[in-house]
Amino acid sequence: MISLRGVSLLYPNGVRALDHVSLEIGKGEFVFLVGHSGTGKSSLLRLLYREALPSSGDITVDGIRVNRLPSRRVPALRRHLGVVFQDFKLLADKTVWENVAFAMQVTGAPTKDILRQVPRALDLVGLSHRSRMYPDELSGGEQQRTAIARALVNNPKILLCDEPTGNLDPANTTEIVDLLLRINLKGTTVVVATHNQAVVDRMRRRVVRLENGKVVTDKERGYYYLGLGQGQVLSG
Amino acid sequence: MDWGRVKFFLGEVARSFTRNTLMQITAIGTVAMTLMLLGAFLYVRTTLADLGNGMLAQIEISAYLEPNVTPHQINALRAAFKVDPRISSAEFVPKSEGLKELRARMRGIIDTSLLTENPLPDKFRIRVRAPQLVPAVAKDVARLSGIQRVLYGQQVVTRLLQLGEVLRRVGMALIALFLVVAGIIISNTTRLAVYARRREIGIMHLVGATNAYIRMPFIVEGLVVGILGAVAAIVLLVAAHAMFWPRILEALPFVRFNTAVVDVPSLILQLFLVGAIIGSAAAWVAVGRYLQT
Ligand SMILES: Nc1ncnc2c1ncn2[C@@H]1O[C@H](COP(=O)(O)OP(=O)(O)OP(=O)(O)O)[C@@H](O)[C@H]1O
Numbered sequence: 001m002i003s004l005r006g007v008s009l010l011y012p013n014g015v016r017a018l019d020h021v022s023l024e025i026g027k028g029e030f031v032f033l034v035g036h037s038g039t040g041k042s043s044l045l046r047l048l049y050r051e052a053l054p055s056s057g058d059i060t061v062d063g064i065r066v067n068r069l070p071s072r073r074v075p076a077l078r079r080h081l082g083v084v085f086q087d088f089k090l091l092a093d094k095t096v097w098e099n100v101a102f103a104m105q106v107t108g109a110p111t112k113d114i115l116r117q118v119p120r121a122l123d124l125v126g127l128s129h130r131s132r133m134y135p136d137e138l139s140g141g142e143q144q145r146t147a148i149a150r151a152l153v154n155n156p157k158i159l160l161c162d163e164p165t166g167n168l169d170p171a172n173t174t175e176i177v178d179l180l181l182r183i184n185l186k187g188t189t190v191v192v193a194t195h196n197q198a199v200v201d202r203m204r205r206r207v208v209r210l211e212n213g214k215v216v217t218d219k220e221r222g223y224y225y226l227g228l229g230q231g232q233v234l235s236g
Numbered sequence: 237m238d239w240g241r242v243k244f245f246l247g248e249v250a251r252s253f254t255r256n257t258l259m260q261i262t263a264i265g266t267v268a269m270t271l272m273l274l275g276a277f278l279y280v281r282t283t284l285a286d287l288g289n290g291m292l293a294q295i296e297i298s299a300y301l302e303p304n305v306t307p308h309q310i311n312a313l314r315a316a317f318k319v320d321p322r323i324s325s326a327e328f329v330p331k332s333e334g335l336k337e338l339r340a341r342m343r344g345i346i347d348t349s350l351l352t353e354n355p356l357p358d359k360f361r362i363r364v365r366a367p368q369l370v371p372a373v374a375k376d377v378a379r380l381s382g383i384q385r386v387l388y389g390q391q392v393v394t395r396l397l398q399l400g401e402v403l404r405r406v407g408m409a410l411i412a413l414f415l416v417v418a419g420i421i422i423s424n425t426t427r428l429a430v431y432a433r434r435r436e437i438g439i440m441h442l443v444g445a446t447n448a449y450i451r452m453p454f455i456v457e458g459l460v461v462g463i464l465g466a467v468a469a470i471v472l473l474v475a476a477h478a479m480f481w482p483r484i485l486e487a488l489p490f491v492r493f494n495t496a497v498v499d500v501p502s503l504i505l506q507l508f509l510v511g512a513i514i515g516s517a518a519a520w521v522a523v524g525r526y527l528q529t
């Protein structure tokens with residue numbers, strides 16, 4: 001579903017954010033991307049939704065050669081992907097319903113599809129009862145669920161999340177992670193970049209660790225730190 | 237027709253339009269000023285051109301014949317004038333006729349009975365189809381055999397033609413300047429609108445909206461500014477016309493303006509068109525510059 005082969009990313013300012021990264025993510029997988037701040041997690045995700053182009057290497061997403069994709073075809077790629085961020089990126093002057101519908105409206109979806117899909121997405125994230133509210137009337141968790149509903153409303157096969165729980169308290173974090181898991185169980189490939197050790201260690205999913213732009217470990221049923229669970233880490 | 241889609245799109249345009257009302261009003265005002273100038277210029281130019289043409293149309297070329305010209309030569313000249321497409325009429329005026337005309341014109345000024353001998357040569361009185369053609373035709377006619385001298389109101393014709401040209405150029409330069417200013421102001425308005433909506437635009441890019449789709453509302457906004465500017469310009473022009481035109485006519489009673497020559501519906505259409513084009517084109521340029529991803 002997602003494949004990176006020898007991918008390097010050199011920003012114009014000379015920072016090498018990714019250094020010969022190779023990674024295969026299969027259909028329906030749930031993958032955590034972990035690593036210290038500035039090791040290239042966000043950069044890797046940005047390459048997948050073609051917000052950045054690699055300096056070298058090949059990237060394939062859902063059969064699309066992303067690094068060879070002409071700009072005019074980028075919208076088509078993005079309609080196959082859902083992307084979620086730490087800061088939700090909701091529009092304050094639109095209701096929950098309108099925020100979710102927005103993703104379909106601006107891609108020219110027919111009204112009858114919108115009327116069918118939006119309630120379905122809101123139902124999936126458990127926000128049907130909040131559909132007429134505005135973002136600032138919602139809790140952080142509800143705002144992130146709105147953002148997830150928007151990311152899913154076009155039925156993407158892949159959901160990319162960059163620190164989805166970064167702004168949330170533990171209770172809301174658990175809620176969002178459970179939601180991501182449910183989405184994954186329905187067959188969507190989910191990639192989550194996170195700093196949240198508790199979440200990673202509780203979930204026991206595939207964990208890919210980056211250090212200085214390189215993949216250093218890649219473990220099925222992994223922990224946040226090299227093969228060690230929470231509490232097993234020695235201080236320092 | 238998917239009305240839901242149309243409604244959403246128009247809602248987005250309206251939302252963006254009302255976000256920066258002051259700037260939009262400035263832009264509409266500038267377009268209105270520009271179009272008023274253009275409209276007034278076109279109106280006055282058409283009227284003046286008609287006036288000038290009227291004066292020029294009365295100008296005739298007198299081609300005086302050599303004294304010993306033969307009837308054969310006269311016929312040849314007549315035939316030559318007939319085939320020249322620029323000449324609308326060429327009338328032979330024998331010297332006896334010319335004298336009669338002269339007497340009529342000079343009656344009361346001098347005692348024409350003193351003219352015992354006819355000093356006038358025979359002539360052709362030539363009219364051309366367009367006043368601009370007068371100098372060239374006169375020059376060509378002077379070269380024909382049997383023609384001694386060609387006279388027309390040289391100075392009047394060239395002055396009028398020159399004056400018209402100068403007025404036209406000054407007017408065009410002014411209008412071009414105003415169009416550029418209006419374009420810049422609309423571009424700036426569009427830039428502000430794009431900036432105000434950068435979050436939405438970011439999300440649109442993220443969820444896979446095409447650049448064309450993202451640009452569309454801004455271009456429609458520019459179009460609306462242009463059209464509203466045209467409406468304002470037309471309303472103001474009509475009011476100004478009702479107020480000032482009678483006074484101008486009153487102040488210049490000896491000039492016979494004929495405003496019936498102005499095609500008002502087509503003038504209004506032209507102003508709408510120019511407004512729409514300048515509005516959408518300026519927005520197009522601005523949005524193209526500021527939406528590069
Ligand atoms: N647009 C950019 N231009 C230049 N350098 C950048 C840009 N974005 C990120 N970088 C640099 O690239 C490196 C990787 O950044 P990235 O955001 O991918 O890290 P990250 O792993 O997501 O960090 P964090 O966990 O703090 O979000 C950093 O050194 C960062 O300073």
Ligand SMILES: [Mg+2]
Pocket residue numbers: 041042043162
């Ligand atoms: Mg990051």
